[in-house]
Amino acid sequence: MSAMGILIVGASIAGVRTAQSLRKSGFADPVTIVGAEPYLPYDKPPVSKDMILPETDGAPVPLLGAEELDALGVDLRVGVRAVALDPVARVVVTDTGEELGYDILVIATGVSPRTLPGAEGLIGVHTMRTVEDALAVRAALPAARHVVAIGAGFIGAEFASAARSHGADVTVVEAQPVPLAHLLGARVGALLGGLHEANGVTLLTGTQVERFEGTGRVTGVTLADGRTLPADLVVVGVGATPATGWLATSGLPVDDGVVCDERLRVRGFDGVYAAGDVARWPHPMYGVEMRIEHWTNANEHAEIVAAAVTGAPAPRVRPPYVWSDQYGHRIQIVGRPGLGRAVRVRTAADDHQAAAVYADEDGTVVAAVVVDDPRLLMRLRRAVIARTPLDALDAPF
Amino acid sequence: MEWRLACGVDDLEPGTSMTWKGAGEEPIAIYRTEDGEFYATHDVCTHDRWSLGEDSDLEGAEIVCPLHMARFDIRTGAALCLPATIGLKTYEVQVEDGKIYVQC
Numbered sequence: 001m002s003a004m005g006i007l008i009v010g011a012s013i014a015g016v017r018t019a020q021s022l023r024k025s026g027f028a029d030p031v032t033i034v035g036a037e038p039y040l041p042y043d044k045p046p047v048s049k050d051m052i053l054p055e056t057d058g059a060p061v062p063l064l065g066a067e068e069l070d071a072l073g074v075d076l077r078v079g080v081r082a083v084a085l086d087p088v089a090r091v092v093v094t095d096t097g098e099e100l101g102y103d104i105l106v107i108a109t110g111v112s113p114r115t116l117p118g119a120e121g122l123i124g125v126h127t128m129r130t131v132e133d134a135l136a137v138r139a140a141l142p143a144a145r146h147v148v149a150i151g152a153g154f155i156g157a158e159f160a161s162a163a164r165s166h167g168a169d170v171t172v173v174e175a176q177p178v179p180l181a182h183l184l185g186a187r188v189g190a191l192l193g194g195l196h197e198a199n200g201v202t203l204l205t206g207t208q209v210e211r212f213e214g215t216g217r218v219t220g221v222t223l224a225d226g227r228t229l230p231a232d233l234v235v236v237g238v239g240a241t242p243a244t245g246w247l248a249t250s251g252l253p254v255d256d257g258v259v260c261d262e263r264l265r266v267r268g269f270d271g272v273y274a275a276g277d278v279a280r281w282p283h284p285m286y287g288v289e290m291r292i293e294h295w296t297n298a299n300e301h302a303e304i305v306a307a308a309v310t311g312a313p314a315p316r317v318r319p320p321y322v323w324s325d326q327y328g329h330r331i332q333i334v335g336r337p338g339l340g341r342a343v344r345v346r347t348a349a350d351d352h353q354a355a356a357v358y359a360d361e362d363g364t365v366v367a368a369v370v371v372d373d374p375r376l377l378m379r380l381r382r383a384v385i386a387r388t389p390l391d392a393l394d395a396p397f
Numbered sequence: 398m399e400w401r402l403a404c405g406v407d408d409l410e411p412g413t414s415m416t417w418k419g420a421g422e423e424p425i426a427i428y429r430t431e432d433g434e435f436y437a438t439h440d441v442c443t444h445d446r447w448s449l450g451e452d453s454d455l456e457g458a459e460i461v462c463p464l465h466m467a468r469f470d471i472r473t474g475a476a477l478c479l480p481a482t483i484g485l486k487t488y489e490v491q492v493e494d495g496k497i498y499v500q501c
Binding site (some may be wrong): 017020021024068295296299300302303315316318321323332374375377378379381382 | 447451452453454456461463464465466478479480482
């Protein structure tokens with residue numbers, strides 16, 4: 001390989017972990033990472049969790065220690081945004097007009113949070129994805145009296161939980177009749193949604209947001225049914241879209257993510273890979289193309305890319321896994337609940353929290369949702385990996 | 398370092414692990430593989446401080462942390478996948494008269 005080496009676009013989990021994984025595999029050529037945000041690589045989950053809780057100092061959690069970063073031997077350029085790619089000339093153009101050449105390119109630009117019309121420029125309305133978001137929300141929370149989370153997904157729920165611990169009056173607004181129903185089904189969605197009300201948060205479901213109130217600064221959220229919720233702090237948590245705008249003129253296949261093969265090689269473009277939230281690829285466990293916005297997925301992708309680049313065998317396949325921390329509870333999900341339905345459900349009682357096992361039409365375990373029981377989660381994860389028949393499942397409910 | 402009695406062989410089912418806090422400040426995870434071998438490592442995942450003995454899943458000679466799915470080889474302590482990059486300290490184990498001794 002010539003001297004330009006690997007260029008990783010995105011100082012994200014996927015981007016940084018790819019560099020780590022390459023070095024661990026003995027890759028000795030130059031590695032350059034460019035990151036749009038002006039911060040050293042930081043961990044994303046704390047943005048909507050620890051970074052906005054009152055008992056923490058709110059500092060970003062570094063993805064690597066200073067020594068680890070040093071030892072990695074990468075040319076890390078933060079505050080540099082990639083704005084265009086020419087895959088024929090093998091050049092990435094940055095927002096300062098610089099042209100960065102590469103032999104191998106890894107696209108790890110992640111996703112951008114969706115927002116709602118009217119949110120832009122309105123003080124007090126935020127999304128939760130970056131350090132800046134967390135700092136702004138954290139600064140606003142102690143004085144916030146009426147807080148609204150739009151969307152009862154993980155971001156909305158984690159934010160609502162943090163806002164509650166700051167003592168605010170919190171309302172969660174969800175468009176679906178039941179939170180998370182599209183992912184987990186109505187029964188389990190209702191169990192998890194119940195955490196809001198159990199913790200003094202108002203949950204409004206089946207309700208669309210019509211508009212924001214206020215000039216310059218938000219004062220309320222008006223719903224489709226005409227009600228206006230008073231609000232001095234709002235977080236919009238209505239999902240995210242792949243950050244692929246900078247690839248618009250590149251000719252790369254983009255279809256809700258950068259389209260890759262099973263080893264995360266971008267289809268039709270030698271030497272170009274994608275990793276993490278931005279990558280759409282056929283998950284080897286399922287064989288169908290998907291895009292997964294999970295922290296663990298970004299770690300796994302890093303290893304898949306590093307193995308492909310260095311000519312090593314593909315790493316072991318692992319099932320999708322995600323967690324969320326809300327109101328002092330940890331929710332863990334393994335597998336793909338959407339492949340089946342919740343066939344065994346345990347509701348919370350004195351000595352345990354909720355849990356559910358999902359099976360497909362053939363009666364095979366495909367997923368599990370577990371609250372505050374990591375040991376159970378690991379048992380069910382094993383069943384998901386082994387595609388255990390439900391009849392043979394050894395579970396305490 | 399000395400050999401210390403940690404537990405009985407029968408305290409661990411094959412393919413399971415436990416946390417032993419009897420060795421002072423450092424908790425130690427003790428594992429019994431499906432093959433009947435015993436191993437011991439430092440109990441705490443090097444990635445994000447979680448007990449490996451208590452809640453993790455033992456797959457052969459590999460322990461998987463339940464929080465972020467970091468994986469370690471219990472025989473060598475080696476970190477096998479991200480997010481773990483630092484290995485686990487390992488301890489010598491001896492089985493004698495149905496009892497497990499750990500050198501620590």
